[in-house]
Amino acid sequence: MQLGVCYYPEQWPRSMWADDARRMAELGITHVRIAEFAWSRMEPRAGEFDWGWLDDVVETLASHGLKIVLGTPTAAPPKWLVDAYPEILPMRADGTRWNAGSRRHYDVSSETYRRECVRITAAMAQRYGSHAAVVAWQTDNELGCHETIPSYTPAALARFRSWLKARYETIGQLNDAWGNVFWSMEYASFDAIELPNLTPTDANPIHLLDFRRFMSDEVSAFHRHQVEVLRRFAPHADVLHNFMGFFTTFDHYRFAADKAIDVASWDSYPIARTESIALPEAQKARYARTAHPDVSAFDHDRYRAIGQGRFWVMEQQAGPVNWASWNPVPAKGMVRLWAFEAFAHGAELVSYFRWRQCPYAQEQMHSGLNLPNNELSPGGIEVERAAREIAASHVLSTLAAPTRADVALVFDYETQWMFEIQRHGKTFDYQTLAFEYYEALRELGLDVDILPKSADLTQYRLVIVPSIAVIDDGLIAQVEKSGAQWVFGPRSGSKTKDFAIPANLAPGALQRVLPMQVLEVESLRASLAPAVRVGNTNGVAVHWREHVRANGETGVEAAFDDQWPAVLAHGRVRYVAAWLSQGLHRALLQQVAAEAGLTVQNLPEGLRTRRRGDLTFAFNFGPERVQAPSPLGARFVLGGAQLATGDVCAWLDVDRTDNPA
Numbered sequence: 001m002q003l004g005v006c007y008y009p010e011q012w013p014r015s016m017w018a019d020d021a022r023r024m025a026e027l028g029i030t031h032v033r034i035a036e037f038a039w040s041r042m043e044p045r046a047g048e049f050d051w052g053w054l055d056d057v058v059e060t061l062a063s064h065g066l067k068i069v070l071g072t073p074t075a076a077p078p079k080w081l082v083d084a085y086p087e088i089l090p091m092r093a094d095g096t097r098w099n100a101g102s103r104r105h106y107d108v109s110s111e112t113y114r115r116e117c118v119r120i121t122a123a124m125a126q127r128y129g130s131h132a133a134v135v136a137w138q139t140d141n142e143l144g145c146h147e148t149i150p151s152y153t154p155a156a157l158a159r160f161r162s163w164l165k166a167r168y169e170t171i172g173q174l175n176d177a178w179g180n181v182f183w184s185m186e187y188a189s190f191d192a193i194e195l196p197n198l199t200p201t202d203a204n205p206i207h208l209l210d211f212r213r214f215m216s217d218e219v220s221a222f223h224r225h226q227v228e229v230l231r232r233f234a235p236h237a238d239v240l241h242n243f244m245g246f247f248t249t250f251d252h253y254r255f256a257a258d259k260a261i262d263v264a265s266w267d268s269y270p271i272a273r274t275e276s277i278a279l280p281e282a283q284k285a286r287y288a289r290t291a292h293p294d295v296s297a298f299d300h301d302r303y304r305a306i307g308q309g310r311f312w313v314m315e316q317q318a319g320p321v322n323w324a325s326w327n328p329v330p331a332k333g334m335v336r337l338w339a340f341e342a343f344a345h346g347a348e349l350v351s352y353f354r355w356r357q358c359p360y361a362q363e364q365m366h367s368g369l370n371l372p373n374n375e376l377s378p379g380g381i382e383v384e385r386a387a388r389e390i391a392a393s394h395v396l397s398t399l400a401a402p403t404r405a406d407v408a409l410v411f412d413y414e415t416q417w418m419f420e421i422q423r424h425g426k427t428f429d430y431q432t433l434a435f436e437y438y439e440a441l442r443e444l445g446l447d448v449d450i451l452p453k454s455a456d457l458t459q460y461r462l463v464i465v466p467s468i469a470v471i472d473d474g475l476i477a478q479v480e481k482s483g484a485q486w487v488f489g490p491r492s493g494s495k496t497k498d499f500a501i502p503a504n505l506a507p508g509a510l511q512r513v514l515p516m517q518v519l520e521v522e523s524l525r526a527s528l529a530p531a532v533r534v535g536n537t538n539g540v541a542v543h544w545r546e547h548v549r550a551n552g553e554t555g556v557e558a559a560f561d562d563q564w565p566a567v568l569a570h571g572r573v574r575y576v577a578a579w580l581s582q583g584l585h586r587a588l589l590q591q592v593a594a595e596a597g598l599t600v601q602n603l604p605e606g607l608r609t610r611r612r613g614d615l616t617f618a619f620n621f622g623p624e625r626v627q628a629p630s631p632l633g634a635r636f637v638l639g640g641a642q643l644a645t646g647d648v649c650a651w652l653d654v655d656r657t658d659n660p661a
Contacts, residue, residue: 014053072120136263271327409463412452412453457482462485506546542578615653
């Protein structure tokens with residue numbers, strides 16, 4: 001359990017740096033991220049570097065025992081670079097250019113900008129790559145933020161055509177795969193293909209999907225250019241990128257493949273994320289000051305897998321932020337709770353944004369660990385407490401690495417893209433569906449690993465696939481090989497890799513292990529709510545339902561009031577033919593978990609648990625005081641069994657015999 005902070009020394013007088021470093025160390029901070037927005041200070045004019053100030057910062061932080069994460073400054077190119085190369089600016093789908101004056105004003109497909117990024121990264125890495133205090137490098141910052149991906153520039157078009165040629169080899173094969181005979185869309189050559197924007201009505205969905213695939217690869221390639229430099233000049237440091245929560249613009253699994261990162265880090269802003277995602281208004285109101293109990297946990301579990309077991313929180317909310325529709329002050333205790341929540345899910349480091357609230361520019365309404373007058377903020381006081389608690393407890397400061405959970409949830413980025421391209425109903429969102437399944441599992445007290453479909457799923461006892469557009473032979477082989485209970489949600493197997501309906505109808509290859517067919521699908525306005533009962537729980541379908549036919553020995557476990565099947569089963573495999581109301585999801589998963597031999601707990605609303613080794617954490621996000629589900633005689637190493645709003649506790653397994661202090 002280590003604590004960090006994001007620091008911007010270039011925004012403060014040099015006279016404050018040493019005192020800041022001293023206070024960081026005294027607070028319990030171990031890691032400091034710097035420099036990711038400081039290109040104009042490093043290189044105020046083309047080819048004229050000023051390293052003196054950064055040298056001083058690095059030495060000042062190091063002299064106080066602080067470890068440094070250096071950010072490459074490529075998320076904010078300086079104005080002189082834009083003036084010299086205006087073609088590096090990104091372009092929106094409506095054909096207009098973004099302007100300089102904030103950040104992320106560049107096109108990832110620009111060869112010119114990639115060259116300049118490699119140049120500044122190499123200059124930094126050659127200077128600081130062997131410094132003992134520089135333990136990690138962050139490439140860029142929040143790639144794709146502010147809807148700057150995809151970019152519709154001439155550079156992107158040229159590279160897209162090359163990407164398509166490599167993928168399809170001949171224009172005839174592309175025309176066949178894309179079904180371009182429809183609407184007379186056939187191309188004579190790859191050079192005739194345009195970007196899928198500015199069309200009178202929908203572009204061909206496979207054209208859109210391939211462009212999404214291409215742009216995802218472009219983001220990965222942009223990152224890897226910098227990684228190659230960092231591996232050469234800083235071979236002993238970790239390389240990472242700070243991803244974002246609930247963000248699916250590019251495929252994070254492909255981004256991280258082949259050691260492109262050593263650790264996955266992400267930026268956790270729970271209250272702002274609760275405000276901005278598609279949650280019911282009642283939940284947003286209930287958790288306005290604590291955040292939804294699963295909104296950060298979902299991405300903790302996702303990024304743990306993306307980092308192959310290693311993840312950091314690079315930016316943790318420390319108070320009110322500035323970018324959501326509403327930005328409440330967190331309830332007392334939440335800043336501390338979020339730190340322990342991340343650690344419970346396996347984080348090695350929780351780093352706060354930021355050291356001191358900036359009194360000027362775009363983020364002046366965004367809090368930090370210190371107020372603008374340099375007094376510890378309420379959040380800073382909570383971090384100070386958490387640091388003391390960690391330091392005082394041998395158990396907390398020496399946590400074992402997280403172990404595999406019993407439950408896996410499969411999350412797939414291409415499924416998100418396909419269903420965005422063809423929602424078929426305005427309220428259908430794949431990531432929200434996945435989140436609701438995750439929420440139901442966590443309400444039952446179950447720990448969850450979130451994994452790609454390519455992961456080894458055979459060792460899990462319960463595998464949840466909320467939906468997956470394309471089901472390939474590899475996934476079916478895993479179903480056949482494993483002894484787990486499997487649950488597939490609606491729209492699974494509904495497309496081929498070329499964005500067409502399978503010849504044998506949905507759910508495509510899943511029919512090998514679950515004989516059934518989808519005959520028709522319907523998206524549901526709020527006034528259309530087919531009723532269904534699962535176990536002893538009544539509920540309805542929301543957003544989406546399918547009319548399905550059970551074949552062979554497939555059984556119908558639940559049916560709607562109009563007799564269409566709702567839940568079908570064959571052996572260990574189930575198919576849910578609708579997006580069910582949340583109580584039904586929970587009832588279904590409780591039943592399936594029992595068949596998988598798992599022990600579940602119906603936790604009080606707002607209470608969540610997470611196990612790490614032989615230590616169990618409990619967190620109260622709700623407005624009422626609750627009792628932690630600790631066993632009789634549990635030995636608490638943090639807090640106690642009675643949890644008020646914002647409280648956290650942790651206890652050891654009863655049979656542990658070593659000193660819990």
